[in-house]
Amino acid sequence: MNIKEYVVGKSRLAKKASKKLSYESTLVKNKALLNMSEAILKNRNYIIEENKKDVENARKKGISPSLIDRLMLNDERIEGMAKTLKDTAALPDPIGEVTKMWKRPNGLRIGRTRVPLGVIGIIYEARPNVTVDASALCIKSGNAVILKGGSEAINSNMAIYNVISKAASEAGLEDGSIQLIDITDREAVNVMMKLNEYIDVLIPRGGAGLIKNVVKNSTVPVIETGLGNCHVYVDEDADFKMAEDIIINAKTQRPGVCNAMETLLVHKGIAAQFLPHLCDKLKHIGVEIRGCSITQKIVDGIVPAVEDDWATEYLDLILAVKVVSSIDEAMDHIYKYGTRHSEVIVTNSYANSERFLKEVDAAAVYVNASSRFTDGGQFGFGGEIGISTQKLHARGPMGLNELTTGKYIIYGSGQIRQ
Amino acid sequence: MNIKEYVVGKSRLAKKASKKLSYESTLVKNKALLNMSEAILKNRNYIIEENKKDVENARKKGISPSLIDRLMLNDERIEGMAKTLKDTAALPDPIGEVTKMWKRPNGLRIGRTRVPLGVIGIIYEARPNVTVDASALCIKSGNAVILKGGSEAINSNMAIYNVISKAASEAGLEDGSIQLIDITDREAVNVMMKLNEYIDVLIPRGGAGLIKNVVKNSTVPVIETGLGNCHVYVDEDADFKMAEDIIINAKTQRPGVCNAMETLLVHKGIAAQFLPHLCDKLKHIGVEIRGCSITQKIVDGIVPAVEDDWATEYLDLILAVKVVSSIDEAMDHIYKYGTRHSEVIVTNSYANSERFLKEVDAAAVYVNASSRFTDGGQFGFGGEIGISTQKLHARGPMGLNELTTGKYIIYGSGQIRQ
Structure with a gap:
């Protein structure tokens, strides 16, 4: 398999889906989230079975118990993922909110409305719940999402992805809105970091090494998360x-x-x-x-x-x-x-x-x-995709609003510039 | 001269200055802007004489008339620069504004206040007025600025920089708040693009080639401006x-x-x-x-x-x-x-x-x-550092607010997390 072609192909599909998703109705987005929630519960055995493969592989490799704990899924954690999806459906839709509007002396009315960022790439490590958390927040905020999880969790992530992407499509969400890069080669991340044409922002979630690598090598804009001294x-x-x-x-x-x-x-x-x-x-x-x-x-x-x-x-x-x-x-x-x-x-x-x-x-x-x-x-944002420690775009806990950008909408009656 | 050391040195000074500048009083910032405005007018002959060197060099090199027009300074343009500084002093100070504040059930009051980005690098081409415009907006918004203009305007930029940085210091503004990279070697830009430690954001202002180069090679976050089809x-x-x-x-x-x-x-x-x-x-x-x-x-x-x-x-x-x-x-x-x-x-x-x-x-x-x-x-922002065509951080015309970020301030009475 040509890794570059594969990643570009998935990213192109995400970009294509993001067009319609950007103005998808709240009703359809919420229906998708609730469907995903139910599907996670309904397929819990399948997900847990697949997760067991990852846990077994990790044990064989002698990976640390704390990492295995992060990797491991059980009934309680499955229910936690289902609850996240349900809770996200209940949050207010940020898209379309007009955050301010004013009138100019020439009669133009200028408003700033919230729109999605477009395509969000999430690069993360061993925690399979990120696959669900990130998808939930991205979908609700009208963004397509490209998920690249750690190789340790590949079977779990593929299982979760299969379940939630099918459930989302069945609810009427644009096909391709959720993409999983289901190869473990690190080259996939290198390709993502240069795909300015298809990916609007990358959010690395994980340890210092991962974050530093992405910040240093990505030409796609990055939101840096997490390090706290x-x-x-x-x-x-x-x-x-x-x-x-x-x-x-x-x-x-x-x-x-x-x-x-x-x-x-x-x-x-x-x-x-x-x-x-x-x-x-x-x-x-x-x-x-x-x-x-x-x-x-x-x-x-x-x-x-x-x-x-x-x-x-x-x-x-x-x-x-x-x-x-x-x-x-x-x-x-x-x-x-x-x-x-x-x-x-x-x-x-x-x-x-x-x-x-x-x-x-x-x-x-x-x-x-x-x-x-x-x-x-704790801040009252309902959910969080990470805590930004950079200054550009978002700083501090990032909820749904931080996954949006603005668009100026201008209502005229024939105004021209003097 | 070691270009890297030189650029790093100037950037370090800007970072140092940005610390105090970030909470400088509006009075001092306005005094600096008005002083800079007066100094520009007082030193107009010096600036125009230095500008003549650039115009002459450009003519010798056979540079296009439209570029020479952008480069050329006259009384009217000098007065325009002085007016920009004066007008910027009259704009409301964005820093310290609490854009929202709410109370949590545990009694914590959480507010979001505007703070500067820190150090802003401006990479631009032949127009010497950018030296003044960018400095005015950065100072007013509490940011230190590193100016890297085109080689065609080097004498003009050095003259303007000498005049305005002296005037700013005399008004009590932290020394080092305005930095000019007064070397014409392109390597200087390459160094700036990797200085994540000292530069918080780069804003390229100019043609498609310049912008593409910065977006492609910078690890410092970039705000992309200007291309419009x-x-x-x-x-x-x-x-x-x-x-x-x-x-x-x-x-x-x-x-x-x-x-x-x-x-x-x-x-x-x-x-x-x-x-x-x-x-x-x-x-x-x-x-x-x-x-x-x-x-x-x-x-x-x-x-x-x-x-x-x-x-x-x-x-x-x-x-x-x-x-x-x-x-x-x-x-x-x-x-x-x-x-x-x-x-x-x-x-x-x-x-x-x-x-x-x-x-x-x-x-x-x-x-x-x-x-x-x-x-x-035209949007009523009072000034503009460029028009962002990217989605992250700022989109559309960027005024003073777009040169700021947020800081959460939390007022407690001993709250701990359960």
Whole structure:
């Protein structure tokens, strides 16, 4: 098989489907989503059987248990996928919304309406649920989608794709709206990254290596997602109990995700009172603490932090701790080492909260709340295709609106330009 | 000189400046713009003298008169640049605007506020006024700017840069906010296109070759501007006089720009009555008409159109004309050959106007008005850095708002995630 021809062929079909899909009625899109949901449930045994092949292959290859866990499908996860499709049908349709409209002195009425991006390519790794999540959000927002999952999940993805694309077509959705690149050769991704003619945007979802590769090599516009070296800064004027709750939540509630906290910054004026009790609690939960020299003096048994610790997204029960002399030093540290994802100040100072909100450059900046809220669901968007850490187009959690662009519609009565 | 080190050095300075500039007060930014405006007027002789060197070099090289016209500065153009700076100071500051804010059930208040993109690279050709226009819009929107103009305008650009950057600093604007890459080697552009660390977005302004090169080779996110193969479709139900006025305006008012019309599509039901009088008028103004076979039968002395004509952005007094059998054929033609810039229907049919607005995919879709209105000034944006023909981030005329991104600000009272 010629990989390039194969990928170009699928992408051309997606582009063709995207034309009609871009103004498809909400009714048909919702019917497709509900049909897909039912079909997932109806074919659960087939999907789980196919998934077992992937899990078995992964075991044979000696792949890590955490990766196998991400790969594995069971009844609960199948039901979760069906629910995502159903929930997405219930969300408001972003397409056709006129977000603003105004009148010019010459009588022209100019409106900006939401339209789909066109064709969205999703490049992801081992989680088969992305096949469903991404399809649901793309369809609802009128976009055709090209799915390129990891080779570990190929049988699962093919099974899910077979079920949902058939269900979508039966509901009247334009054929070809969902495409799966069902070959595992990495060359397929290389071809996708250069297909500006057929793909409007690529969204890589996965680890740092995958994202870096796509950002570096794609000529198709990319939305960068996911890396989060997030900080909590405890100001001199913080409520200790509140700070402790936020830190424990941000670090330990789900340490493996991008909005979890990685480094704690504490004002020197309170470090000696605040840190010992906090560190006891964290150690009790099993968190390893790597501290600066001052932290080491204040708390016993702290692993010394090295330069690399400040720049590391552990995604694990490890926390770097640094005592700083001021909010300025805290913000400088965040500027130097942060990934512009989610940053938190805990303070009771009005002036410092305002400075932090204004001066810290990140997708989400918090006063007195856990960084774990940076999430489409928690923000109230209903669903999420990822968290953008870039500035262009979308920044922060990306829901349906972020999968759209604008079109100006102009109502005239014969106006010409002078 | 090591070109890479030089470009990286300037870009690093811009990035450094962008930090403080991102939350600079409106007062300081406006003071800088007004100072720059005055300095341009005060130093007009110096700028015009330096510009003469460029014009002389261009003449020696035998560069086309139209390019020399774009390059040349005189009192009127100097005053135009000063006015742009003054007008930009008078525009509302987009930065800090909270575009929406909502409350979650857990009591979190989440707001989206406008922040600058960071560092904007502008790659342009012979027009020295871009040096001023781009600086004005970037400064007002809190962005640092890296200017890379064409080699033909190097002396003019250096003179303008010397004047405006000094004036900006004197007004208290962060040093380094405006950077000029004052070397003419094309390698400088190659370096800029890979500087993801320091440059947040590149905006190429110029001809098709320049834009294609940047889109193809840049790993820094690009906003694509400018190419426009725009159509006017005259529906069966159109007012002839209105259609004629719109066509003449869209084709001849300024044929060399991207929102000028290039192809006319006419419904077959009216072609025989409509085209002869229109073509007479157009020929009288000096427009060459290249027509399809039906057009050739209806009107005498028409140059036969070949396949290439439908895809060509003439930017000249040439018009391609095609008779179509329906609105569907018109929209198919636009889909096949259009560049998604500006498309016009002239009709009195409510149903067809609605279909055209909904189904045609372009940055701007018009009913009964000239395509020439696709412009930041005409839309009421106050200024414009270009017209985006891409879908990501910005689409259509880009004013100050399009040079910003969002930041979520979250006000909590100790919320943690369950």
